[in-house]
Amino acid sequence: MAKILMKGNEAIGEAAIRSGCLHFFAYPITPQSEIPEYLAKRLPEVGGVYLQAESEVAAVNMMFGAAGVGIRVFTSSSSPGISLMSEGLSYIATCSLPVVVVNMMRSGPGLGGILPAQSDYFQATKGGGHGDYQLVVLGPASVQEAVDLTFLAFRIAEEYLTPVMLLGDGMIGQMMEPVEFPEDHPASPLNPGDWALTGAKDRKKRLVNSLYLDPKECNRINLELKAKYDLIASREQRFELYNCDEPYDLLVCAFGMMSRICKTAIDELATEGRHVGLFRPITLNPFPYQACNQAIQSVNRVLVMEMNMGQMREDVQLAAEGLAPVDFAGTAGGLVMSPEEVKAKMLDALASSKKPRARAKTRKGTKA
Amino acid sequence: MKKIFAVTNGLDPRTTHYCPGCTHGVIHRMVAETLEELDLLERAVGVAPVGCSVLAYDYFDCDMFGAAHGRAPAVATGAKRARPDLIVFTYQGDGDLASIGAAEILHAANRGEKITVVFVNNAIYGMTGGQLAPTTMPGQYSTTTPTGRDPKDTGYPTRMAEILSTLTTPGFIARVSVHAPKETIRAKQVIREAFQYQKDNTCFSFVEFLSTCPTNWGMSPREAEKWLEKEMIPYYPLGIKKRPEDFKEGWKHA
Numbered sequence: 001m002a003k004i005l006m007k008g009n010e011a012i013g014e015a016a017i018r019s020g021c022l023h024f025f026a027y028p029i030t031p032q033s034e035i036p037e038y039l040a041k042r043l044p045e046v047g048g049v050y051l052q053a054e055s056e057v058a059a060v061n062m063m064f065g066a067a068g069v070g071i072r073v074f075t076s077s078s079s080p081g082i083s084l085m086s087e088g089l090s091y092i093a094t095c096s097l098p099v100v101v102v103n104m105m106r107s108g109p110g111l112g113g114i115l116p117a118q119s120d121y122f123q124a125t126k127g128g129g130h131g132d133y134q135l136v137v138l139g140p141a142s143v144q145e146a147v148d149l150t151f152l153a154f155r156i157a158e159e160y161l162t163p164v165m166l167l168g169d170g171m172i173g174q175m176m177e178p179v180e181f182p183e184d185h186p187a188s189p190l191n192p193g194d195w196a197l198t199g200a201k202d203r204k205k206r207l208v209n210s211l212y213l214d215p216k217e218c219n220r221i222n223l224e225l226k227a228k229y230d231l232i233a234s235r236e237q238r239f240e241l242y243n244c245d246e247p248y249d250l251l252v253c254a255f256g257m258m259s260r261i262c263k264t265a266i267d268e269l270a271t272e273g274r275h276v277g278l279f280r281p282i283t284l285n286p287f288p289y290q291a292c293n294q295a296i297q298s299v300n301r302v303l304v305m306e307m308n309m310g311q312m313r314e315d316v317q318l319a320a321e322g323l324a325p326v327d328f329a330g331t332a333g334g335l336v337m338s339p340e341e342v343k344a345k346m347l348d349a350l351a352s353s354k355k356p357r358a359r360a361k362t363r364k365g366t367k368a
Numbered sequence: 369m370k371k372i373f374a375v376t377n378g379l380d381p382r383t384t385h386y387c388p389g390c391t392h393g394v395i396h397r398m399v400a401e402t403l404e405e406l407d408l409l410e411r412a413v414g415v416a417p418v419g420c421s422v423l424a425y426d427y428f429d430c431d432m433f434g435a436a437h438g439r440a441p442a443v444a445t446g447a448k449r450a451r452p453d454l455i456v457f458t459y460q461g462d463g464d465l466a467s468i469g470a471a472e473i474l475h476a477a478n479r480g481e482k483i484t485v486v487f488v489n490n491a492i493y494g495m496t497g498g499q500l501a502p503t504t505m506p507g508q509y510s511t512t513t514p515t516g517r518d519p520k521d522t523g524y525p526t527r528m529a530e531i532l533s534t535l536t537t538p539g540f541i542a543r544v545s546v547h548a549p550k551e552t553i554r555a556k557q558v559i560r561e562a563f564q565y566q567k568d569n570t571c572f573s574f575v576e577f578l579s580t581c582p583t584n585w586g587m588s589p590r591e592a593e594k595w596l597e598k599e600m601i602p603y604y605p606l607g608i609k610k611r612p613e614d615f616k617e618g619w620k621h622a
Contacts, residue, residue, distance in 0.1 A: 023446075023450055025446060049449050051449060051479075053442065053475075054474075057439065057442070057471075057472075058439070058445075058475065059442075061435065061443045061446065062445050062446035062449070063446060064435075064439075064443050064446060065433070065442065065443035065444060065447035065449075066447065066449065067446075068433055068443070068446075069413065069447045069451045069454065070451075071451065073446070088436060088439070091435075091436050197413045197431035197433065197447070197454075198431070198451070198454075199412065199453075199454055200409070200410060200412075200430050200431050201410035201411065205428075205429055205430055205432065206431050207431075207433075208434070209432070209434030210434060211422060211423075211434050
């Protein structure tokens with residue numbers, strides 16, 4: 001199939017349909033409204049269900065209901081709306097239901113603004129709602145990758161029966177880029193397995209429920225969820241290394257749109273004989289700690305750059321295991337740094353990274 | 369020997385956790401009998417709330433959800449839209465439906481979701497131990513209105529059946545009571561009608577049950593029945609509030 005020019009939000013909507021997802025419940029919010037607008041038109045064309053909920057609280061629970069009866073379903077929102085959905089996501093995760101949630105991040109906190117930001121990193125990767133649950137979180141850096149990760153999101157959600165979040169930002173949602181959809185993607189219906197509420201005909205009744213008054217039972221559920229998250233972490237980590245084939249004097253860590261700007265600055269620095277490597281996690285949860293640690297082995301300075309106040313820095317610090325100081329530079333509130341500003345931050349970090357360490361021996365790591 | 373009565377297959381034959389004199393049991397039985405009589409048990413999916421009836425998912429012998437507090441109508445919406453062949457019902461108390469879930473019930477009714485809502489109004493929060501509900505009567509004692517509900521401070525009780533009846537969207541809206549055998553027999557007929565509307569794929573259906581809570585009202589079961597009749601029914605009049613047949617197309621579509 002030839003490449004077509006599409007807006008990020010619309011491309012995600014189309015990718016969901018081609019993943020076989022024909023049910024969508026959501027509430028309008030900038031800067032993701034093109035997803036519901038696109039699906040309001042497209043889903044009836046393909047025999048699907050589009051429904052505008054009265055709130056994000058209702059939308060996430062409609063998704064809970066549809067997933068509970070064994071139907072592939074997704075929703076989309078932006079930062080404040082995701083806060084409202086977090087209650088429902090805790091229930092969905094506990095009930096082990098496969099759903100996909102898109103968060104096209106805008107700036108916060110509070111009502112914040114409508115311009116792009118990455119300030120929901122903690123909310124996405126460390127919980128958001130109550131209790132000991134996790135989301136699998138995927139961070140696209142282009143419209144094409146948003147499409148590819150939408151397909152992956154449904155695959156992971158259904159393989160592990162767990163909610164998956166596509167964590168983009170307003171820029172990914174709003175910009176247009178050439179995009180190619182995989183041809184003949186198999187989109188068989190979701191397998192309702194032995195858990196979906198399809199009516200207790202010729203079988204015992206089933207429950208989709210997250211109340212466990214017996215502490216031993218509740219502990220068992222927590223252990224089961226933990227085992228699932230550990231399995232996902234052992235099998236589904238994804239990351240990109242950029243400009244890391246040759247020795248580099250500084251490692252920059254960035255995700256999503258920020259990594260694109262970093263690449264421009266890194267290319268420019270390369271023409272000036274300055275070598276900066278980039279580590280970009282694609283799975284923000286599970287975070288590729290080991291791969292990140294390996295990329296840090298050969299430098300004595302790490303710079304994390306984000307469109308927030310340094311949230312991913314904590315994960316990079318964990319990955320660094322004290323091997324090198326981890327600096328942070330970034331902006332929030334909807335301000336997006338220019339490549340020149342990013343380059344200046346990298347030069348600052350290079351200046352404080354005076355004694356390049358010898359390149360460390362390659363350690364076995366996770367494949368990209 | 370001729371068998372003249374059998375316990376419904378719609379309920380699991382276990383002991384419930386409900387207090388002595390509580391009317392949840394009889395309402396459970398009515399809903400379960402109706403599902404069985406209309407031959408709906410094998411395609412029924414119920415949504416249990418948060419509140420005294422949180423464990424309803426254990427009692428109904430059909431597929432069941434346990435929803436977050438107040439969200440049952442949204443969960444039911446998702447389930448019904450995803451599998452329209454299912455018979456989807458919610459079972460909710462007054463804290464769940466009239467307070468924290470007020471938005472979800474209003475909009476599910478307004479969209480005309482083809483679900484059936486069983487609303488149990490006992491004028492108090494039961495499970496959390498007797499606090500003020502939106503439906504608590506003026507002057508009624510609760511643990512958070514220790515001198516009685518003062519409408520100047522907390523407003524008057526919400527009449528959910530009447531509120532939902534004001535919506536233009538066609539629907540079946542009724543209020544019944546289970547304080548006396550005559551009313552209980554009538555209530556059974558009404559809940560049957562409600563599920564029949566869903567079975568026929570006609571409209572949203574909603575039945576409010578006036579119910580007693582002897583434990584949190586601080587009364588014997590018999591006193592509670594009398595109190596319901598004397599205090600609640602005048603404020604919460606019984607009857608069919610609205611039928612889909614009442615609908616008259618009053619608006620030209622844009």
